[in-house]
Amino acid sequence: MTAVTHHRDPLPWETEGVDRRDFVKVVTAAAVAVGIPFTAAEQMAEAAVAKKLKPSVVWLHFQECTGCTESLLRTSHPALSTLILDLVSLDYHETLLAAAGHQAEKCLEDTMKAHEGKYVLVIEGAIPVKEDGIYCKIGGRTALELANTVAAKAGAIIAIGSCASWGGIPSADPNPTGATGAPEVLKGKTVVTIPGCPANPYNLLGVVLQFATFGTLPALDELGRPKFAYGRTIHEHCPRRAHFDAGRFVQVFGDAGHREGWCLYKTGCKGPATHANCSVQHFGEVTDAWPIGIGHPCFGCTEKSLAFRAPLHSTVDIERPTPPDTYPPIAAPQGGISPLATGVAGALVGAGVAAGFMASRKMGAEPPAGGGPGGPEKEG
Numbered sequence: 001m002t003a004v005t006h007h008r009d010p011l012p013w014e015t016e017g018v019d020r021r022d023f024v025k026v027v028t029a030a031a032v033a034v035g036i037p038f039t040a041a042e043q044m045a046e047a048a049v050a051k052k053l054k055p056s057v058v059w060l061h062f063q064e065c066t067g068c069t070e071s072l073l074r075t076s077h078p079a080l081s082t083l084i085l086d087l088v089s090l091d092y093h094e095t096l097l098a099a100a101g102h103q104a105e106k107c108l109e110d111t112m113k114a115h116e117g118k119y120v121l122v123i124e125g126a127i128p129v130k131e132d133g134i135y136c137k138i139g140g141r142t143a144l145e146l147a148n149t150v151a152a153k154a155g156a157i158i159a160i161g162s163c164a165s166w167g168g169i170p171s172a173d174p175n176p177t178g179a180t181g182a183p184e185v186l187k188g189k190t191v192v193t194i195p196g197c198p199a200n201p202y203n204l205l206g207v208v209l210q211f212a213t214f215g216t217l218p219a220l221d222e223l224g225r226p227k228f229a230y231g232r233t234i235h236e237h238c239p240r241r242a243h244f245d246a247g248r249f250v251q252v253f254g255d256a257g258h259r260e261g262w263c264l265y266k267t268g269c270k271g272p273a274t275h276a277n278c279s280v281q282h283f284g285e286v287t288d289a290w291p292i293g294i295g296h297p298c299f300g301c302t303e304k305s306l307a308f309r310a311p312l313h314s315t316v317d318i319e320r321p322t323p324p325d326t327y328p329p330i331a332a333p334q335g336g337i338s339p340l341a342t343g344v345a346g347a348l349v350g351a352g353v354a355a356g357f358m359a360s361r362k363m364g365a366e367p368p369a370g371g372g373p374g375g376p377e378k379e380g
Helices: 020-033 038-050 067-072 081-089 101-114 143-151 161-166 202-214 241-245 256-258 337-366
Strands: 055-059 087-095 120-124 158-159 192-194
Touching: 055 101, 055 143, 067 161, 067 202, 087 101, 120 143, 120 161, 120 202, 143 158, 158 161, 158 202, 161 192
Parallel strands: 055 087, 055 120, 120 158, 158 192
Antiparallel strands: none
16 A cells, blocks of 8 residues: 555556556446446446546455455456556555554545545444444554544445444344444444445445446435345346246255255245345356355345344245246146237337337436436435
8 A cells, every 4th residue: 555645646547558448448347247227337437537536445344354355356357456446546444555553544544634525435344332342443443433433524435244234243142242334333324335245346346436436326225225236136036036936946955956956945045035136246257156056045144134143044935926927927828828918018018128218318318317327325
């Protein structure tokens, strides 16, 4: 880490080795990878090019295993060094910081002073509040004090991982340290939560990209999670969903169904109640690098009521146990689909395509509502 300076950092294409066109391609690809529409991604890339200052990032570690940082360091499409370190200025990160002791503390103080009201605060790990937070201290200050102090002057606050989002493993019963998530500590402030154990780094990249280029936050759900990543349950887009619909379930680990890749619901899969995009946004670009991918039930790490709370192999309720009525049957009752049904379906599809085309044209011609591709940010 270099010392914080008050002049503008050179943009990626102003230094040797990075071409402006390649940089635009990288930003566009990264935005599309996290679910942002292509037209909005193009706007985001151009905005990144027009930026005169790279937003400063302060990353705090509290009660955690550093798993979220480790996961972030393993991104490769695009590479972390190409995207995050070029698009933003990572000015304080205890795991990656070369400085130590008083030098590290000065780095934090200088960053906050130079970029007051503009830097992005990323919190990794739960914050203990019992006995005034004495169970986690850094540089003589408690995590509770640090979180409040640094958050007070931040432009945006992101809680990465389940520990920072709602307490995670440190908050499991009996929770002797009173561990809790950043939103509970920083009440009254908008905290973007990116739960997961670890969190998918691309979900973080999507939020940081939008804030860095448009100065806004994506649309959030009632728990502060970005809707582009947590708007659907894993069950809805699970690669084993067809087996669920067909009634093919793994009964015990290692049985014939398990070897054939059948549905894991009966062995305790929490996918029907877990909001996340694990099955469509893979970790480390490895398709099977998530529980269901390796043949184990999802344990609901993005949900406070499930992970480290519900028994690992207990089943959960399913809001919609069967496919929607709009799905065509596998075998039609009369042996075929009627011409009337075919005509109605064709009309609906045609109308949907036309509406999508007009929406994409409008999005490309006008700035996104709320200043960014994710729409208006959640009210604090």
